[in-house]
Amino acid sequence: MYLIGYDIGSSSIKAALVEIRTGKAKAVVQQPAVEMVIDAPQLGWAEQHPDTWWRYVCQATRQLLNENDIIPSEIKGVGISYQMHGLVMLNKAGKVIRPSIIWCDSRAVEIGQDAFEGIGEETCLREMLNSPGNFTASKLAWVKRHEPELYAECEKIMLPGDYIAYKLSGEIQTTITGLSEGVLWDFVSNTPAKSVLNYFGIDDRFLPSIVDSVSLQCTVSELGAEQTGLAKGTPISYRAGDQPNNAMSLNVLQPGEIAATGGTSGVVYGVVDKAVYDARSRVNGFAHVNHSVTEPRIGILLCVNGAGIQYGWLRKMIGPGSSYNELELKASRATVGADKLSVISFGNGAERMLENREIGAHFCNLQLNRHQDSHMIRATLEGIAFAFIYGMEILKSMGIEIRSIRVGNDNLFQSKIFSSTVATLAGAEIKMIDTTGAIGAALAAGVGIGIYENFEMAMSNLSIVDEVFPDPDASPYQVAYDQWKGYLDKFLPG
Numbered sequence: 001m002y003l004i005g006y007d008i009g010s011s012s013i014k015a016a017l018v019e020i021r022t023g024k025a026k027a028v029v030q031q032p033a034v035e036m037v038i039d040a041p042q043l044g045w046a047e048q049h050p051d052t053w054w055r056y057v058c059q060a061t062r063q064l065l066n067e068n069d070i071i072p073s074e075i076k077g078v079g080i081s082y083q084m085h086g087l088v089m090l091n092k093a094g095k096v097i098r099p100s101i102i103w104c105d106s107r108a109v110e111i112g113q114d115a116f117e118g119i120g121e122e123t124c125l126r127e128m129l130n131s132p133g134n135f136t137a138s139k140l141a142w143v144k145r146h147e148p149e150l151y152a153e154c155e156k157i158m159l160p161g162d163y164i165a166y167k168l169s170g171e172i173q174t175t176i177t178g179l180s181e182g183v184l185w186d187f188v189s190n191t192p193a194k195s196v197l198n199y200f201g202i203d204d205r206f207l208p209s210i211v212d213s214v215s216l217q218c219t220v221s222e223l224g225a226e227q228t229g230l231a232k233g234t235p236i237s238y239r240a241g242d243q244p245n246n247a248m249s250l251n252v253l254q255p256g257e258i259a260a261t262g263g264t265s266g267v268v269y270g271v272v273d274k275a276v277y278d279a280r281s282r283v284n285g286f287a288h289v290n291h292s293v294t295e296p297r298i299g300i301l302l303c304v305n306g307a308g309i310q311y312g313w314l315r316k317m318i319g320p321g322s323s324y325n326e327l328e329l330k331a332s333r334a335t336v337g338a339d340k341l342s343v344i345s346f347g348n349g350a351e352r353m354l355e356n357r358e359i360g361a362h363f364c365n366l367q368l369n370r371h372q373d374s375h376m377i378r379a380t381l382e383g384i385a386f387a388f389i390y391g392m393e394i395l396k397s398m399g400i401e402i403r404s405i406r407v408g409n410d411n412l413f414q415s416k417i418f419s420s421t422v423a424t425l426a427g428a429e430i431k432m433i434d435t436t437g438a439i440g441a442a443l444a445a446g447v448g449i450g451i452y453e454n455f456e457m458a459m460s461n462l463s464i465v466d467e468v469f470p471d472p473d474a475s476p477y478q479v480a481y482d483q484w485k486g487y488l489d490k491f492l493p494g
Contacts, residue, residue: 001076002026003451004064004230005442007242008053008082008160010046010102011035015060016438017068020076020451023461025439029063031056039099044106047099050088050163054227057164061228072231078168078220079238079445081245081437082161084181087139090172092155098147100160101139111145112138116281119199125277127186128193129285129298136182137193141200157206161239168228169218169236174208180287181241187275187285190293213289214238214448237448240289242437243269244299248289249440250406250433251459253297258405258428260388262412265348266307268391270300270400282353282394289444290455300400302391303352306345307384308412310361313347314380318373324415331377331417337480338375340365342487343383353391357492364487378417385421386484392426405430409465419468424477432466 001021007014012035016028036056039047065072086102101107115138116124116131124131132138136159144151158166159178166172179185179192184207186193192204211217218236225232240248247259247269255273260266273296277285288297311324319327346354347361363379392402405428407413413422413432423430443458452458471477 002070002074003077003079003442003445004061004075005079005438005440005445006057006060006081006164007436007438007441008057008080008164009242010038010048010083010104013053013056013060014436014438015057015064016436016442017064017070018439018442020446023443023458027064027068028436028438029060031060031063038102038104042107046102046105048102049099050096050160053160053164054167057167058228061230065229072225072229072234075230075234076451077445077449078230078234078236079441079443079448080161080164080236081240081242081441082159082164084159084241084243085135086160087136087143088158088160088163089143089150089154090156090158091153094172097153098143098150101142105139106134108138108142109134111141115141115196115199119195121281123195125279125281127188127195128180128183129187129275129277130183131281132183132196137184137196137200137202140202140206144200144202154206156208158208159241161241162208165218165236165239168220168224168230170221170223171218172208173211173217175211175213175239176291177213177240177244177287177289179207179210185287213240214444216449235445235449238441238444240441240444241286243267243301244286244289245437245440245444246408247271247299248444248455249435249437250408251455251462252406253288253290253455256401256403258402260405260407260413262307262384262407262418264307264309264312266304266384266388266412268302268304268388268395270395270402272298272300272400274298276300276398278394278398280355282355283398300395300398302395304384304387304391305348305351306361306387309348310343310345310384311380311412314377318376327377328415328417330374331381333374334378336476337483338379338382339370340483341367341371341375341379342480342484343379344484344488344491345380345383345387353394354492359491362487362491381415381418382421382480383484384412385418385425386481388422389425389481390485390488402426402428404428407432408436409434416468420471421477423468424471424474425481427470429470430468431464432468434463434465
């Protein structure tokens with residue numbers, strides 16, 4: 001017997017087939033083979049048509065079933081992880097009326113900032129734990145202002161994962177977790193966010209009915225079965241945005257537990273048991289997958305835009321054709337602190353943790369007669385790690401303890417230099433787990449229908465593939481970090 005988990009990304013759709021008895025993945029597939037196109041009708045815009053996601057979900061599902069000789073009735077549950085914050089709009093006939101405005105679209109930034117000031121910054125942070133920013137509510141307000149004919153046609157709005165569940169089942173639903181990521185949930189009243197809806201003049205009839213993130217939400221319809229190859233009546237029992245899902249996939253569920261990723265951008269995600277916020281709005285707070293009114297679980301999300309993209313840029317500049325393992329070997333020839341060379345890695349747009357400042361990337365104290373490629377590589381890895389630590393200090397100021405960090409077996413954390421720097425300065429062990437978002441979504445679906453008693457049981461067979469411990473001698477790391485912060489301060493207004 002098996003579970004299926006989907007990860008609905010903006011680059012591809014991943015689907016995992018997980019054996020219930022062992023909790024292990026039998027197969028993971030990706031559709032399409034190349035990255036999906038993101039349309040940009042204007043500068044700063046980013047759109048994808050939801051039916052593109054659905055087409056690849058259907059292809060991935062049939063591929064899993066056919067290549068592994070799976071009888072559809074052997075699939076006992078479906079879980080969905082998805083790219084966060086996207087806006088999907090349906091008309092009365094249940095048809096998509098425009099391409100989805102996805103997470104990386106920036107057209108609604110000004111609208112969100114005006115709402116932050118108009119509603120009141122303290123009110124927004126206290127009630128929604130966020131500024132309306134560039135999230136789903138602000139995207140809908142943009143459509144209302146600039147495409148009134150489409151807004152008038154709209155009957156329901158959804159998030160990307162809600163849409164896939166709708167295509168599978170015919171049921172229009174969302175979750176508290178999903179509403180919170182759209183800045184449409186009030187954590188004080190535990191209702192949809194009236195202050196946001198009223199400010200934008202949006203009727204709450206647009207919002208789907210609410211189901212628990214982990215529950216028997218709906219089942220595969222006859223049409224959904226026909227298009228995917230799944231059996232009619234298969235339960236859909238989990239959905240969550242990709243960052244909460246990634247944390248859950250790493251078994252990060254309780255207060256004090258921390259998940260991190262280090263891809264093109266980086267994320268640190270900590271769980272707390274009460275609604276807290278940063279008064280300077282440098283982080284986001286969302287309902288975690290196991291959040292409830294009686295037992296709050298809030299995910300505090302810190303984003304570091306300038307992460308792996310900085311390292312990838314350096315490889316193109318000084319080591320084209322080199323593998324990351326080869327770069328790591330070169331970097332290890334330099335000592336901690338890279339002989340006083342510092343890299344400020346914030347070259348991937350405005351940084352939320354720097355209060356939306358865009359300061360660019362910089363090499364500081366580059367000595368042409370001393371520094372070699374080994375120093376540049378090490379300084380880059382350390383500089384990105386320092387950015388993570390700088391963000392973690394924000395989390396600590398909010399009362400979040402960082403004792404252990406769980407990461408996936410990929411991206412920057414595979415670098416010993418990077419991981420050791422983070423572990424040492426955070427004073428926390430790093431555990432590398434062999435899992436993916438799609439596998440986690442499948443296991444969570446098993447929790448939703450009672451196959452597993454709880455998340456801990458579902459995740460009990462996760463494999464720890466590596467552990468990184470703080471260096472007993474933290475002093476050279478601290479000296480290098482203090483130097484880095486000194487350079488960063490020069491790029492920030494007093």
